[in-house]
Amino acid sequence: MKNYRYFTLSLLAFILIISCQDDDNQFGTTEAPSNLQIDFSIVNADTENEFGDGSGAVEFTATADNAINYKYIFGDTQEAPETNGSISHTFNLNGVNTYTVTVIASGKGGTQTSTSSEVTVLSLFDDPATRAFLIGDNPPEDNNNDPVATKTWYVAFQEPGHLGVGPLDSSTPDFFAAPANGLAQCFYDDNFTIANAPNGMSFNHFNLDPDGVGVTFFNAEFNTVGGGGGPDDQCLPFDVSGEKSLSLSSATSGLPEGVSTGTQFSVTDGGFMGYYINTSSYEVLEISESYLYVRAISGSPGGPLAWYQKFTTNPDGSVEGGDGGPNLLETEYENLLFEEEFNVDGVPDPNIWNIEIGNGDNGWGNEELQYYTEDNVTVEDGVLKITVKREPTNGFDFSSTRMTTLNNFSYEYGRVEVRAKLPEGGGTWPAIWMLGENFPDVGWPETGEIDIMEHRGNQQDVIHGSLHLPGNFGGNAITESTTVAGVSQEFNNYTVEWSAERILFAVNDVVYHEFENTSGTPFNNPFFLILNVAMGGTFGGAADPAFTESTMEVDYIKVYQ
Structure with missing residues (x-):
């Protein structure tokens, strides 16, 4: 939050x-x-x-x-x-x-x-495995009866993150990862044929028209290359025709083994892999018989970014082995460290939870509309309930509750899983999140913030997972979102898996946001838990005039190490 x-x-x-x-x-x-x-x-x-x-x-x-x-x-x-x-x-x-x-x-x-x-x-560079994967292992014969290995690649548009972008000092698309089928059709219509050639490999880019002159998906920064008139002009006519050459070399990014294959490929004559970002070189992060995941550095005069693209040999945009894209969480944490089942009716356990009172400084720094009390929370039938209400409260139009485990429970690294059902209504802003234990001493954003789940009633069913830290906070936080139907009607599991190397965000064990953690972030210290429902503010937006009240229900919280 x-x-x-x-x-x-x-x-x-x-x-x-x-x-x-x-x-x-x-x-x-x-x-x-x-x-x-x-x-x-x-x-x-x-x-x-x-x-x-x-x-x-x-x-x-x-x-x-x-x-x-x-x-x-x-x-x-x-x-x-x-x-x-x-x-x-x-x-x-x-x-x-x-x-x-x-x-x-x-x-x-x-x-x-x-x-x-x-x-x-x-x-002395040689990567026969990557070459074999790119052009195929079972070559057909050309017209001269010479073996010519060839393979056609398509955008893996059924995969979440088939196009993404992040900072240069990361190996994950921390700024944006496209949802499955979430981008322009002109991108998904392209295909790329890579074949054996006398001096290496050949590359052909096809975007619909038989002569290769079709419509190309442009990054808005470069759309004038395709004749676009503004940032919204992204599917533009562009000549990609002609056979080009493709060569392999050692990657120069310095990404570690396990993150990258250490190999990159480059295409001659300005060739590119479907999305125009003014580069012709792609580092191979992963490659198999039917899957290719690459990283490219944009040739941007405004400052380069790391772009990520996924490709498949399946024309329907799915990846072999297929569920069409879900990246399932494979946890490394199995030992239960903390469990809150809310088994005792009444008030939340005071040995675990602190109830914060008031509206903070300028609506907790976010222009929020509610006043927090201890009266808007209860435990009933094994479920914690925080209700936000429209009612005059100490000069504010809404009341709600915010509760924390500061000084009672904190942890460093592990998996936190919260099963919850969310409130609904325009302006509601429920959050399940964490702050660094050193928050009282160093303040925010220096302490770091991990938002396990945020939701706004003005954007129903869209779940946000975010990180705030110096240089990336507030409206510039590192964030991703995913759509989950019926979050206000059904309980769902909201999970963060956190280590010194990475932070993963998942809903029902489907990962939708990955962040590469380093020693330079604040995310290497103990953090405590926070639950609250805000109203309005910079994230929640306008309150629905017809709103009366709604409740966030939490079935359990579990932390594993």
Whole structure:
């Protein structure tokens, strides 16, 4: 609840400079780039390893007078369409190979100057498993009766999180993960054929039209590439036709083993996997016969983000083995640490629960409309009931209850499971959440906040799981949501599984939000529990004028370690 970044090897080079200096009055004065030079640095090259360490990685820097931007043609079928002159590139052909690298510098009025140089570099990279999965294990025969392995991939649109986005320092889509079937049809119509080729692998992107000219799903930041006029123009005509090349290389993200395969693939000529984010390189996180999960860093001038995409070999968008997407919680915590069954009728156990009174500071920092009392909560027939009512209470129009286990119970790491039925009505804001035990000393958001469940009556049946911490709190919290039918009519299990490595949010054991925990977050200290029902405020929204009262019922709370 909202309360929120060598050794430089001298290379023998041949330089060919071509200047295109045709003046065109419509552009005004033209000025071709001059003094174009390329500097190379082969990563970890030394006297014993003249051609590098086998990674194939080379750092390039191009400089020129009067240059606006630079284009690299690496001589291995890969290109970088536009850079500021500095770029890293990995050459993947096994062994010691020499490549002719060309840089084209562009100046005013479209004038260009180019220079080329040879670089000789060692690559020892090989990932036959990933290659085999990408192109298939049972190759058909082409027209020349030569074995040609080929496989077609589709967007796994029946999978939750088939498209997601998160920060660069995470390996999960902490900002957004698309629900199953939740995005534009133009994205789901695409398919991608990857096949064996003489110099590696070929790549074809099809988006409906036989000639490959169809409609592409654009990130709003780049929709002008497709001719869009505004942020809402995301399904746009775009030419993806033509066979391109695909190559494998060692991933450079630094993601650990178990999170990533350590392999990435890149597509030539600006090829991309259906969602346009101005990149052609994808790190393979997971891959199997029928499933591909990748991570890509957007080429965003406003700041790069980590994007996630899931693909399947099934045209219907489902993943083999199939339930169409539910990511079921596989707990690592089985030992019961704390159990509250609400077995004694009357008031909540005072040895466990503190009842907070009042409206806090500015509605508990959220402009909430209720005044908390000890009279809006009771235990009946093994169920805790918190009722929010429209009634004049100490100058406020609504009353309710907020209760905590501060100083009575807290825990660090484990699985908390709360079985509850939620209130309904416009403006209601029930929450089951946790704050750091050090909250009284360090305050919020420094203490950290884990929202196990939040719901608003103005968005019925949408469950939110959120994290608040310095840099990400309030309206900028790290949050995801899932839709669960009938949350105000039936009991459901709301779960958070929390460790030093990750925090998972689930409803009825279906995970809908994953967060990579690190030593730098506040989520590495004991937390205590909070139950409350608020009314209105920054999250709850407007109260329905016809609202009278509604109740959150809690059957049990269990914590396992």
